[in-house]
Amino acid sequence: MSEHRSTARHRRSRKLLTVGLPVALATAGLLVHGSGLLPQQEASAAAAAAPAWATATADGFASVDALGQDGTYGGRDGRTVTVRTQADLEKYATAAEPYVIVVAGTITMNPVGKEIKVASDKTIVGSGTSGHIVGGGFLLGRGVHNVIIRNLTIRDAYQGVWNDKEHDFDAIQMDGAHHVWIDHNDLRNMADGLIDVRKDSTYVTVSWNRLSRNNKTFGIGWTENVTTDITIHHNWFRETEQRNPSTDNAAHAHLYNNFLEDVANTGITSSYGNYSRGGTRMVLENSYFQGMRNPVVKDATATVVQRGNVFSGTSGRNESGGTAFDPKTYYAYTLDEAADVPSLLTSGTGPRTAIGTTAAEVSTRAAKAAAATTLTVAKDGTGQYRTVQAAVNAVPANNASRVVISIKPGTYRETVKVPSNKPHVTFQGTGGSRKDTVIVYNNAAGTRKPDGSGTYGTSGSATVAVEADDFQARNLTVSNDFDEGANQSLSGHQAVALRTAADKVFLDGVIVEGDQDTLLLDTAAKDKPGRVYVTNSYVVGNVDFIFGRATAVIDRSVITLKKRWDGSSAGYVTAPSTAANRKGILIANSTVGGGVSDRTFHLGRPWHAGGDASLDPQTTVRNTSLSAAIRTTPWTDMSGFSWRDDRFAEYRNTGAGSGSASSDRPHLTDAQAADQEVADWLAGWTPSAS
Numbered sequence: 001m002s003e004h005r006s007t008a009r010h011r012r013s014r015k016l017l018t019v020g021l022p023v024a025l026a027t028a029g030l031l032v033h034g035s036g037l038l039p040q041q042e043a044s045a046a047a048a049a050a051p052a053w054a055t056a057t058a059d060g061f062a063s064v065d066a067l068g069q070d071g072t073y074g075g076r077d078g079r080t081v082t083v084r085t086q087a088d089l090e091k092y093a094t095a096a097e098p099y100v101i102v103v104a105g106t107i108t109m110n111p112v113g114k115e116i117k118v119a120s121d122k123t124i125v126g127s128g129t130s131g132h133i134v135g136g137g138f139l140l141g142r143g144v145h146n147v148i149i150r151n152l153t154i155r156d157a158y159q160g161v162w163n164d165k166e167h168d169f170d171a172i173q174m175d176g177a178h179h180v181w182i183d184h185n186d187l188r189n190m191a192d193g194l195i196d197v198r199k200d201s202t203y204v205t206v207s208w209n210r211l212s213r214n215n216k217t218f219g220i221g222w223t224e225n226v227t228t229d230i231t232i233h234h235n236w237f238r239e240t241e242q243r244n245p246s247t248d249n250a251a252h253a254h255l256y257n258n259f260l261e262d263v264a265n266t267g268i269t270s271s272y273g274n275y276s277r278g279g280t281r282m283v284l285e286n287s288y289f290q291g292m293r294n295p296v297v298k299d300a301t302a303t304v305v306q307r308g309n310v311f312s313g314t315s316g317r318n319e320s321g322g323t324a325f326d327p328k329t330y331y332a333y334t335l336d337e338a339a340d341v342p343s344l345l346t347s348g349t350g351p352r353t354a355i356g357t358t359a360a361e362v363s364t365r366a367a368k369a370a371a372a373t374t375l376t377v378a379k380d381g382t383g384q385y386r387t388v389q390a391a392v393n394a395v396p397a398n399n400a401s402r403v404v405i406s407i408k409p410g411t412y413r414e415t416v417k418v419p420s421n422k423p424h425v426t427f428q429g430t431g432g433s434r435k436d437t438v439i440v441y442n443n444a445a446g447t448r449k450p451d452g453s454g455t456y457g458t459s460g461s462a463t464v465a466v467e468a469d470d471f472q473a474r475n476l477t478v479s480n481d482f483d484e485g486a487n488q489s490l491s492g493h494q495a496v497a498l499r500t501a502a503d504k505v506f507l508d509g510v511i512v513e514g515d516q517d518t519l520l521l522d523t524a525a526k527d528k529p530g531r532v533y534v535t536n537s538y539v540v541g542n543v544d545f546i547f548g549r550a551t552a553v554i555d556r557s558v559i560t561l562k563k564r565w566d567g568s569s570a571g572y573v574t575a576p577s578t579a580a581n582r583k584g585i586l587i588a589n590s591t592v593g594g595g596v597s598d599r600t601f602h603l604g605r606p607w608h609a610g611g612d613a614s615l616d617p618q619t620t621v622r623n624t625s626l627s628a629a630i631r632t633t634p635w636t637d638m639s640g641f642s643w644r645d646d647r648f649a650e651y652r653n654t655g656a657g658s659g660s661a662s663s664d665r666p667h668l669t670d671a672q673a674a675d676q677e678v679a680d681w682l683a684g685w686t687p688s689a690s
Contacts, residue, residue: 058148058181060205060231060254063331067145067203072179074123074148075100082127086110093118093138102127103152105674109136113157113169113191120144126151129351129679136169137190142176142199151351153186154194155623156652162215167191174201181205186350188212193219193243200227202251207231210350212238212556213268221248226279233257233333236345238556239268244292249278254327255287257336259345262291263558266591269293272317276302281324283307288341289314296320310338312432343474346536346556347508347689353679373401378408388416388427388439395422404428407476409436415443420467420502420524429476434511434538437476439464444482445517446492455492458517462499467524472506474689480514484565496520500550505532506687513540515562521550526579533678533687540594544575547607549615551583553681554590561594561601561629569597569629574604575638576617584618584647586681592657593627601629605638606646618647620668620676630657633664651676 057063058072065071078098083089084105092099098121105127114136118124124138125131125148133154140147149172157169169191172182176199187194187209194211197204197220211217217240221228228250237244237260244260247253255274262270272294276282278301286308289295294316298304303322311318327333336344375391376383383406385391391405402424409431416439418425429437443461448454459465464478482495494517498507501522512519518541523530530550539546540560546552563569573592578584585604592603603626606617634650634657635643650658651668661667668676 056148058179058183058205059333060207060233060331061203061229061252062179062181062205062231064203064229067178069145069179069203072146072148072181072203072205074098074146074181075121076123078121083107089124090116093122093124095119098122100125103131103133105130106132106134106670108134108670109157112136112159113167115139115170115173117141118144118147121146123148123150124152125149126153126351128353129153129677130674131351133171137171137173139170140172140174140177140180140201144174144177145179147177147179148181148183149185150181150183151185153188153351155186155188155190157190159191161191164191164215170194170196172196173198174204175199177201177204179203182207182209184208184350184352186210186212188214190214192216195219195245197228197230198222200225202228202230204228205231205233206235208234208349210236210238210556211240212236213240215241217241217243218245219243219248220245220250220253221278221280223249225249226251228253229330230254231327231331234336234345234349235259236349237261237273239263239266240270241268242271243275244270244273246275247277247280247282250280250282252325252327252330253280253282254285255282256285256333257338257341257344258287259341260287260289260292260295261342262293264291265558272297274304276304278302281322283324283327284309284320286335286338286341288312288338290342294318308335308338310341342536343508343689347506347687353682353684353686374404374406376406376408377412379410379412380408383408387414388412389414392416392418392422392425395425397421399424402426406430407437407439411438411440413440415441415463415465417465418468418471420469423468424470425468426471427473427476429474431475434475434477434509438479439476440479440481442480442482443495444487444490444492445494446487446490447482458492458494458496459499459520459522461494461517462496462520464498466498466500466502466505469503469505471500471502471504472508472689473510474508475510477511477513479511480518482515484515500532501530503529503531504685504687505530506689507532507534507537508687508689509536510534511538511540513538514545515541515565516543516545517541517547518545519547521546521548521552521585523548523550531682531685533682533685535687542571544572544605544607546573546585546587547575547577549577549579549582549584549609551578551681551683552585553678554585554587555678556588557590559587559590559592561592561596561627563596569600571596571600572602572605572636574619575607576604576619577607577609577612577615578618578647580614580616582616583681585620586676586678587619587621587624588678589623591625592621593625593629593655596629598628599631602631602636603634603650604643604648605636606641606643606648607638608641611639613641616646620647620649620651621653622651622668622673622676624653625655626653626657628656632659634659635664
């Protein structure tokens with residue numbers, strides 16, 4: 001089919017387009033993992049009225065009426081079934097009838113690399129964040145249509161060869177399919193593509209996905225026909241080398257509000273970002289490129305129209321040219337500001353505990369955002385305040401709505417405290433990098449207070465102390481630069497950068513750096529909850545540098561191991577002091593490494609604060625890359641308390657520092673791991689940027 005087709009086949013969809021995300025799975029009250037509403041032994045015994053999220057329809061090109069298909073709505077007209085085994089998943093995915101298939105738990109493909117051949121009229125959706133497909137994926141063959149794949153984690157078919165020419169193990173592959181919606185998935189570490197849209201597949205929308213740790217990430221086209229129509233919006237590409245995506249002979253490729261991030265100091269380096277090849281006509285709008293090499297590449301025969309994109313720390317080719325098309329000819333859409341894309345996507349992509357938001361909820365959030373008070377801080381006097389603490393002091397006591405403290409680039413040498421009667425505060429760095437805005441001080445536990453009333457102690461040494469619920473911070477650095485070497489005579493070298501003693505603390509895109517006791521994640525009291533979610537961030541230190549009694553998640557982040565003041569390598573990543581019957585520290589989907597000697601760091605040790613034997617410290621490290629710095633026996637005792645009496649475990653870690661299960665290195669079983677997901681730690685709280 002020629003490039004200059006009539007647009008007659010693109011009748012604009014008559015349906016009401018969803019705004020962002022559809023209605024929440026959890027609020028639907030059906031088929032949530034662990035609900036017991038359907039017996040595990042029988043995946044399809046009862047037909048259920050389809051919950052609201054199952055009736056959601058796609059936006060973008062997948063919403064267009066064409067080829068005899070009225071948009072993309074998946075299996076909404078069929079029964080809803082829950083599956084927990086490969087056999088059941090395959091049974092319903094390949095059936096001729098429409099189905100909404102809820103994946104509740106981890107399904108490991110046998111054989112490795114198996115791609116289930118999905119038939120038309122299917123919705124395959126993960127239950128909360130528990131739906132994992134490991135070691136395989138899905139294939140949508142020629143003529144397959146009206147398929148939705150949402151809220152799943154599809155991962156780990158990688159066979160150890162980076163540029164793998166032998167294994168075609170994709171997460172989602174389309175060969176001649178049409179009307180497909182791929183939404184809110186976490187796709188990573190496959191042997192070939194995360195998404196391959198091949199052989200004239202068309203009317204495809206790919207939205208709100210997290211794509212990471214892969215080489216050949218997202219390929220489109222690969223035929224001489226200029227056929228494919230595809231919308232790619234609000235996706236986070238992180239640590240992906242090539243095909244981000246590579247778009248070959250796409251008639252209409254609309255890419256907007258995507259975040260492409262090449263993370264510094266990792267083993268994966270981008271070779272290029274968005275690539276328009278062959279006869280492709282591409283419209284690229286309001287996306288954010290961070291550190292990417294060759295962020296936008298165009299063949300001589302292809303076109304790229306760029307509008308409103310942000311390029312930070314990029315290098316190499318950044319090309320545009322030619323004329324493309326107006327996406328609004330085919331469907332309605334709304335752009336987010338490019339500057340907001342990193343924070344929006346790092347918190348909003350991938351599987352959700354509750355996988356949707358109604359249009360009314362979107363409007364409510366927008367109204368709240370519009371109503372939020374913003375206070376500006378600038379060292380040079382161009383803001384309302386010159387110090388961060390002055391802005392915090394200006395927040396009304398017991399404020400009922402969000403106050404954003406917008407901090408301009410600069411180094412703010414001060415201590416900051418957000419007291420418990422000032423909730424709903426956000427610290428927002430406004431620089432192009434989280435390194436541009438730095439809050440730093442150098443108190444240590446043994447530092448004497450200026451008034452002569454004693455020393456600060458560990459918790460009092462914090463550069464930033466947060467005691468108020470619903471606190472958020474993003475795009476900045478919090479540091480404690482206490483110099484141990486210069487203060488050897490001082491008793492008490494613990495030096496906290498950030499202390500939290502509150503519930504619903506959300507740290508997104510920050511750096512927290514120090515040496516000993518860098519990040520103290522605490523609660524207001526032993527019997528008080530304290531949930532903390534850290535994502536897309538860096539935590540730097542050497543001794544017990546992630547510690548405390550909070551229920552804390554370090555997700556999709558980099559934990560950097562640092563040498564001691566004297567140049568030696570020795571340390572402990574975590575020191576949980578978890579109360580019994582609570583969850584402690586979870587490190588998930590992250591990287592642990594640094595410029596230290598091999599086999600010198602423990603993953604953790606139990607901190608029974610004050611000798612409290614009633615505590616039950618917990619650290620779980622899962623789906624994380626561990627460098628050779630980690631000891632082969634990664635857990636150790638502390639102050640007379642044995643780690644074996646508490647809760648320390650790993651699950652499916654990789655890298656030179658990982659190791660097989662043993663009595664010295666406990667691993668979770670698959671069943672245990674299913675109850676130790678991020679959502680289990682957050683217990684009904686879904687962090688979102690505000």
